[in-house]
Amino acid sequence: MAERVGGWLLILSRVLVVLHPLSLAVTAAGALGALAVRGAPVALILVLRLGVVGFGMAAGRALQNLQPNAVTLAKAALLLSAATDVFVYSTPYFPNNRLPGDTLYYIAASLAYHAGWLLYLARSTRVRATYTDT
Numbered sequence: 001m002a003e004r005v006g007g008w009l010l011i012l013s014r015v016l017v018v019l020h021p022l023s024l025a026v027t028a029a030g031a032l033g034a035l036a037v038r039g040a041p042v043a044l045i046l047v048l049r050l051g052v053v054g055f056g057m058a059a060g061r062a063l064q065n066l067q068p069n070a071v072t073l074a075k076a077a078l079l080l081s082a083a084t085d086v087f088v089y090s091t092p093y094f095p096n097n098r099l100p101g102d103t104l105y106y107i108a109a110s111l112a113y114h115a116g117w118l119l120y121l122a123r124s125t126r127v128r129a130t131y132t133d134t
Helices: 007-038 040-064 071-090 103-123 127-132
Strands: none
Touching: 007 040, 007 071, 007 103, 007 127, 040 071, 071 103, 071 127
């Protein structure tokens, strides 16, 4: 078993613990102004996103702390994050600044990003070596 998390695994854990919450903070700050106009749907999506990001943070911490089920937790967090992105991008409930016709590109980029991390977790020898004996 490796004693520390490094390489892409460290980057993934930092993305889940730092980058996703920062992204949510920026998104939420922009969406708060729409609460008065759009009401409950925006609030519910913000709560959903908060839960998904919190789950991702737990997965990132589990990866950093070499917890036995960390990889499974990270895969679940990435799947939830991808599903949430697709929902937000493909429905009119959440405010956005996308140009008409660009939604498909956003969905494709999100799915590629999440699929890349999922593929890494499934195929990486570092991941197997780090978490097989925990």
